[in-house]
Amino acid sequence: MVTGQNRTKTLLEVNNLSVSYQRQNEFNFLKPRIIEAVRDVNLTVRKGETVGIVGQSGSGKTSFLMTILGFVKPTAGEILLQGETVSSPTRQALGLIRKHIQPVFQDPDGSLNPHKRIELAIADALPARIRRNKSICHEQVLQHLQLTGLGPEHLNHFPHQLSGGQKQRVCIARALAREPGLLLLDEPFSAQDLLVQFLLIELLAELKKRLRMTYLIIAHDLRMMRVLADRIAVMKNGKFVEINTVEKLFREPQHAYTKELLASGSGLKTNFHNSADEQPK
Amino acid sequence: MKDWYYLLKKLWRDKSARIGMLIIAVVAVSALAAPLLTPYEPNTQDLSIAAQAPSFSHPLGTDLYGRDLLTRLIYGARVSLGIGLCATLLAVLIGTTVGLISGYAGGWVDNILMRIVDVLLGFPRLFVILLAVGLSTPSVKIIILILGALSWMEIARIVRGEVIVIREMLYVKSAVALGISKRKILLEYILPNTTDVITVYATLLIGTTIIVEASLSFLGLGVQPPDASWGTIINQGRIDPINAWWISTFAGLAIVITVIGINLLGDSLRSLLNPRADQN
Numbered sequence: 001m002v003t004g005q006n007r008t009k010t011l012l013e014v015n016n017l018s019v020s021y022q023r024q025n026e027f028n029f030l031k032p033r034i035i036e037a038v039r040d041v042n043l044t045v046r047k048g049e050t051v052g053i054v055g056q057s058g059s060g061k062t063s064f065l066m067t068i069l070g071f072v073k074p075t076a077g078e079i080l081l082q083g084e085t086v087s088s089p090t091r092q093a094l095g096l097i098r099k100h101i102q103p104v105f106q107d108p109d110g111s112l113n114p115h116k117r118i119e120l121a122i123a124d125a126l127p128a129r130i131r132r133n134k135s136i137c138h139e140q141v142l143q144h145l146q147l148t149g150l151g152p153e154h155l156n157h158f159p160h161q162l163s164g165g166q167k168q169r170v171c172i173a174r175a176l177a178r179e180p181g182l183l184l185l186d187e188p189f190s191a192q193d194l195l196v197q198f199l200l201i202e203l204l205a206e207l208k209k210r211l212r213m214t215y216l217i218i219a220h221d222l223r224m225m226r227v228l229a230d231r232i233a234v235m236k237n238g239k240f241v242e243i244n245t246v247e248k249l250f251r252e253p254q255h256a257y258t259k260e261l262l263a264s265g266s267g268l269k270t271n272f273h274n275s276a277d278e279q280p281k
Numbered sequence: 282m283k284d285w286y287y288l289l290k291k292l293w294r295d296k297s298a299r300i301g302m303l304i305i306a307v308v309a310v311s312a313l314a315a316p317l318l319t320p321y322e323p324n325t326q327d328l329s330i331a332a333q334a335p336s337f338s339h340p341l342g343t344d345l346y347g348r349d350l351l352t353r354l355i356y357g358a359r360v361s362l363g364i365g366l367c368a369t370l371l372a373v374l375i376g377t378t379v380g381l382i383s384g385y386a387g388g389w390v391d392n393i394l395m396r397i398v399d400v401l402l403g404f405p406r407l408f409v410i411l412l413a414v415g416l417s418t419p420s421v422k423i424i425i426l427i428l429g430a431l432s433w434m435e436i437a438r439i440v441r442g443e444v445i446v447i448r449e450m451l452y453v454k455s456a457v458a459l460g461i462s463k464r465k466i467l468l469e470y471i472l473p474n475t476t477d478v479i480t481v482y483a484t485l486l487i488g489t490t491i492i493v494e495a496s497l498s499f500l501g502l503g504v505q506p507p508d509a510s511w512g513t514i515i516n517q518g519r520i521d522p523i524n525a526w527w528i529s530t531f532a533g534l535a536i537v538i539t540v541i542g543i544n545l546l547g548d549s550l551r552s553l554l555n556p557r558a559d560q561n
Contacts, residue, residue, distance in 0.1 A: 069458055098460035110451040115473035124469075125459045171455070178459055 010083075011100075011182055011214055012045040012068070017077035017087075019063050019238075037063035039238040040077070045182065050208065050215040052225035052246075054261065055235035061218045064235070065186050068216075070097045082181075102175035106187040108167035112159040118145070118170055119155040125177035140177070147210075148173040148203060165196035169203070176207070185217045189224055201227055222261055226250060234258045291553055298549030304542025308535075312358035321349040323356040324507040332525045342527040344517055350528060354535050357509040361539070364425055365491040371429025372490075373436055373483050377475070380440025381467055385448060395441070398434045406431060410493065414502045424503055428490055436482055443475045477554035484547035488540040495536050511536050 019038040025031055037060045045051050053061050066072040068079060070089055079087040081100055086093040105111045112121055122141045123131055131137050142152055148169040159167055168188060175183055185204075189197040205228060207213050219225055225232050226246060233243040234257060242255040253259045292298040311318055327347035335342040341350040383394040413427045447453060448471065456466050491511075497503035498512025506513055511532045518529025 071454065071457075095460070098458060101458075103455065103458050105451045105455065107451060111455050113452045113456070113470050113474070116469070124456070124461055124465075174455070174459070 009046050010044055011047050011081070012043075012216070013080040013083075014041060014043040014068070015078050015080070017041045017064070017067065017079065018075045019060070019067050019072055020075045021063075037238055038067065038074075041238070041240055043233060043240065043243070045214060045216055047181070047214055048212050049231065050217065050229045052229035052232045053216070053218045053235055054220060054222055054225060054232055056220060059235045060238035061235055062186060063238075065103070065184055065216075065218060068097075068184065069101060069103055070094050099178075100181040101184060102178050102180040102182075103184045103186060104168070104171050104175050104188050107191055108164055108171050109159070109191075111171045112167060114159055116158075117155070118157050118159070118162070121159075121170065122174045122177050125174045144173045144177045145170070147176060147207065149199075163196075164192055165199065168192065168196075168200060172203070172207075176211070182214045182216060185215060187218055187220065189219065189221070197224070204228060234261065288553070292546075292549060295549045295553070297545045298553075301542045301545030301547075301549065304538060305546065308358050308539050308542070309362060311355050312362055315352075315355045315359060318355060319349065319352040321352040323348065323353050323509050326507075332521070335527055341531045342525075344514070344528050345520060345525065350514070350531060353509040353514055354511070354532060357511045357514060357532070358535070358539075360421065360504055360508065360510040361491050361494060361512075361536070364421060364428065364494045365487040367425045368428035368432065368490045368494075369483050369486045371425065372432040372486060373479060374433075375430070376433035376436025377440050377472070377479060379433065379437040381444055381472060381475075383437065384441040384444025385463070385467055385471065387445075391441070394437070398437055401431070402434050407493075407496075410497065411500075411502065414497060419502055419505055421504060424494060424497065428493060432486060432490065436479065436486075439478055439482055440475050443478055444471055447471050447474050481547060481551040481554060484543060484550055488543035488547070491536065491540055491543075 017038055018036065018040055020034050020036045022032040023035055025033045039060075041064065043051070053064065055061050063072060067074050067087075070086065070093065073089055074087050077087065078085055081096055084093075084096060086097050116124075119138070119141050122144055123137050126137060126140055130140055142155065145151070145154065150166060150169050150173070154162065154166065154170075159170070162170065168191075172183075172188075188204075189200055192200065201224060204213075204215065208215065208228075215228070217225070217228060222232075229246050231243060231245050232249050233240045234249075234255065235241070236257050242249065242253070242258050244254070249258065250262065253262055292302065315323075325348065327343075329347060330339075330343050331347040332345050333339060333343045333347075339349050339351070341354065344350055344353065379394055379398070383391045410427060410431055413431070414424065417423050417427075453466060453470050456470050461470075494503055494510070495512035495515070498510040499516045500512075501516065503512055504510035514532035515529045515536075518525060518527075518532065522529055
């Protein structure tokens with residue numbers, strides 16, 4: 001929990017958040033299976049900060065992100081955005097989320113409408129009053145596109161005419177065009193090759209400096225986080241097992257699972273069956 | 282615009298699509314340019330030349346009232362293609378709207394609309410069409426309305442299925458996260474991505490509609506004499522199928538060849554636009 005002076009600087013506050021899904025039970029259709037994706041999670045993101053969430057696939061990272069975006073209703077707990085509750089999906093809450101939080105998803109191929117040219121795709125993120133004036137709209141679209149290192153020659157392209165890295169840049173430009181306070185990045189690098197990954201990290205680091213962006217980044221690779229994040233939350237089985245600053249986490253990891261992630265170098269290689277960590281209840 | 286150009290180019294490279302397009306082009310052009318192609322009037326009777334076999338001056342012969350059969354087939358193409366196209370357009374319009382709303386809204390809206398579709402699909406189609414046509418005064422407009430209003434259900438189902446898939450796509454989720462209005466998401470993010478399946482289904486539906494229209498006209502419930510339609514011409518040939526064999530035969534061939542052309546194009550479109558379909 002954040003109190004007093006800190007609250008003003010807090011952008012996002014997640015208190016005791018739980019998310020579970022109902023799935024059909026193959027053995028007893030009267031009693032659906034409950035899958036607990038996120039369990040009793042607390043997290044604070046301050047303005048200008050970059051928080052990374054690391055964990056293996058299926059640990060609940062994306063469910064956590066989708067809940068913050070208002071796509072999934074939490075089963076318990078609350079989410080505060082700039083001090084206002086946004087965890088119940090009211091029109092007002094969703095409006096606040098859409099205004100302040102923008103996502104960039106893992107798969108840039110799927111994130112862009114294949115029938116929309118890049119210029120229109122980014123223009124859609126701009127407010128209606130800007131879209132009404134064609135020349136201002138064009139200028140603003142170009143500005144945001146150039147922020148991400150692309151140029152006017154890409155404006156008329158369809159998504160399939162761009163490379164994976166370029167598409168991801170368009171997705172970032174589109175998210176930035178909404179001028180959000182918080183950018184949620186769901187494994188933004190994992191669909192890219194190593195060189196593109198580094199270029200994207202450089203871009204995000206530069207945008208952070210220039211626009212004082214706040215990031216909440218999900219990844220399963222700790223090395224990426226080391227460059228970008230100020231703090232890292234390690235997620236396992238829907239829970240944060242450790243939240244610490246990057247230096248501390250890399251220097252003296254507290255939790256066995258974090259040590260294992262660090263030792264493996266990449267979350268992907270983790271042998272979680274042999275983990276010394278507590279098993280889910 | 283460029284997309285259409287590429288699609289046409291791809292279609293032209295496909296043999297069956299090329300044949301289909303050529304057949305449709307010949308029928309459509311002759312229907313449009315009917316008065317330029319033939320010196321005869323389609324409805325002017327001349328009993329002195331009634332039921333003449335194919336000859337140089339009447340390549341497909343004349344009918345029982347001495348009208349040039351080729352002329353009547355060409356004018357009949359106007360009616361058959363016109364009804365096929367207009368009724369399909371109406372069906373696509375209704376079906377797409379219902380499918381879009383049903384798939385995107387979900388919940389009780391989806392439930393109600395899909396149950397209506399189920400009920401309508403449960404009716405024997407031909408029986409309902411016959412009943413509806415029988416209860417009204419037959420005219421081209423009425424036939425278009427009835428055929429269109431009774432063929433949209435499959436399109437609605439197909440579009441609904443597509444919308445449910447597309448709704449979960451990341452680009453729609455991104456659009457929702459950007460705060461784009463539902464109307465805009467439906468019209469600019471979802472609808473353009475369903476056009477492929479709609480195009481394929483609509484093409485095939487034109488063929489089916491032409492056959493249904495011909496059946497109705499054959500039964501005397503469709504286009505009324507003296508106006509020419511392929512169905513009415515076949516019906517006329519029924520009176521003396523042995524001695525005046527050319528009447529029903531050529532009208533029947535016109536239907537068969539046109540529908541084959543449309544189906545060839547439809548099947549090629551399906552495999553070109555939908556990579557999941559057969560890749561032969």
